[in-house]
Every structure is written in structure tokens, then in C-alpha cells.
Amino acid sequence: MFERFTSAARATVVGAQEEARTLHAARIGTEHVLISMLHDPDGAVTRLLAEHDLDAETVRQDVQRLMGATDSPDLTFFTDADAEDAAALKAIGIDLDKVRAAIEESFGAGALRLPKPAPKKRGLFGKLYATGGHIPFSPRAKKVLELSLREAIRLHQNFIANEHLVLGMLREGKGLAARILADHQVDAAALRTDLEKSLKDQAA
Template sequence: MFERFTADARAVVVNAQDEARSLHHDHIGTEHILLTLLADPRGPVARSTGLDADSVRAEVLRRIGGHSPDGPVLSDADAEDAAALKAIGIDLAAVREAIEANFGEGALRLPRPVKKRGLFGRLVPSNGHIPFTNRNKKVLELSLREAIRLKQKFIAPEHIMLGLLREGNGLAALIMADHGIDFDRVRGDMERSLSAPAA
């Protein structure tokens, strides 16, 4: 399937891993694909949806947490837990500062996972590969189906967006729905973009 991907579509897949890594997520979800599709503010996805990568990234951090350039970002559920702890006199920010003051910056970061490999079960550090979620694998499969439906022998970023819309249940779809995005209109925009002659 990946041999059908254009250079731009391959970049979407590769850059989704970079997005997940920069947010310190242990998966590549539909939200990471959406972020890379929005990376070019003049691209067809950003023009059609009116969304920008920075606001979507902030929304992802708000919903599922991660890290920002300023450090850890709590999801809404984590923020509620922090507020509950603060109500009984425990300030997580103060605890974090105290731990880092005593043990060094980054002391709270978890080490990279290790995997068992080899004949004798030696532990070998992970190569940093971040797996795609099953839902995201489905999106990529649906992008191929969209290309076949449109009788096209290639998969472009617009096909990936069509796959996101068709799957319709991931965090990316939820964020778009919450922003009032008209999926049918975006679908039409993507199809028109794919049928337009190259400039």
C-alpha cells in the first residue's frame, strides 16, 4: 500500500510520528495525522477546515495531556485530580519542583521502555518506534479505499483526510466535530482538490 503514497502523503505519516514524539505520546493517533495535515496553513486541509495546527495541538494537549515546550501539560482529568489534591494541601507543581531540585531536572520522566530480544532474553533498548493505533491503521487503509473509489492510482494527503473523515471516530474527528467542521463539505473539497490539474 505504501508504494502508492505520494512524497507528501509519506511525509504526513513520518511527521505524525514526530508530532507524537514531541508531545511525548506513546502512540500515533488520528490526532497526530490531523496535526501533520494542518502543518501547511495554505494546504488543502487547513484551507478547507479553517483549523490551524497550533490550536489543534493545544486541544490535543487539553484532552489527553502530553508535554509542551514549557513542560508537562495535564489533561482535564489530570487537572481535576491536581485540583482535588490541592484542596487537601498538596500542590503538584511544588512537589515536582522539590523532586527536580533534589534529584535533577527530568527526574520524573519515565525511562524509555525496553524490549526482550535475543536467544537469551537480553534486554535491548527500544529504537524509539512509536506504534500507530488500530484506529489510525484503519484511517490509512481507508485512504487506500478512497483512492480506489476515486479511481486514482496514488494516495495523497487529501486521501488521508478522506480516510480520517470516513473513519469518523478518532480524536481528530471529535476535535473537528467540536469545531463545527462540516464533514461533507470538507469531503467535497478534498475530492475537488484531488481532481484539480496540477499547477
């Protein structure tokens, strides 16, 4: 599958790992993929989302806000899948920094840090972390990557570009990336239309 990715899409997927590492995440989530692709200054996705005042830094700030963490390496037990829970806790007055501090006071500094995941050598995305030391994809991010392939097949295209990745995010609909797009009032149907037009132009 990975061999079908355009050079820009490959850069996005590889860059997502660095974004996850920067945000001290235990897994690569859909949000890290979105941030990474928005680093491409010439990309169609960057241009389309700029119309909604969305860029890499804005998305990164949204991720930190929704996860209830501001650059805290100890909050790696939160993933893309439970961002809604983190936001809900914050809304009812539960301060995750205080929770972390209380746990560390009882169990020692770094008690919440997860061990480095064991490298995976098999599976659809094994190539990306087979050598060890890499951050694995969250189940939801894997699903988005798989859906991007389905979107390419649906559009009768033999390549996977960043536009396909966003179509996969929209189709999956529950990841943190999709949540951020919705929070910024991005019209999903209109965005799909624009993404598909961009893809058809590339395929022409």
C-alpha cells in the same frame, strides 16, 4: 501501500512521528497525523481547515487540552483511543496532574512512563518503524491509513494524498482528529465534497 502516497502524504506520515514524540505520546494517533499535514503551507487540507480557524498549533493545543496534559511526558499512558475518557475525567473535576503526582509520590518519578515499544518488522506499515527507535501507529491511526486507501479506490485514483487521509479520518469517525474537527464545527459532508473536488483536480 506506502509507495502510493504522494510526497506530501509521505511527509505527513513521517512528520506524525515527530509530532507524537513532541507530545510525549507512546503511539502515533490520528491527531498527530492531522497536526503534521497542517504544517504543509500549500496543502489543500491546510487551506480548507484554515476556513475553520484550524492550523497545526490550534490542533496541538486542542490535543493537549483533551488529553488533560500540557506537555507532560509522564502521561503517555493516554492514547488517541481514550481521549474522551480523559476529557470526561477533567469535566468531573479529576485533575490528571494530581493523579500523576500522587502515583509518582508512591512509586517514584517516571512511574507512568511506558517502555519504548519493540520495533515491528512486519505488517502493512512495517517500513515506517522496522529499524527500531520509531513510535508505532495506534490501531485507530492504522485504520485511518487503511481507509485512506479504500477512499482512493472508491474514487478510482491510484495515489494517496493528504485529502485521502482526511477522508479516512472522517470515515473512521472516532479518532481524536475527528473529534477535534467536530469540536470546531467542521461540516463533515461539506469537507468531504471539497476534498474530493481537490483530488479530482489533482487527478485531471
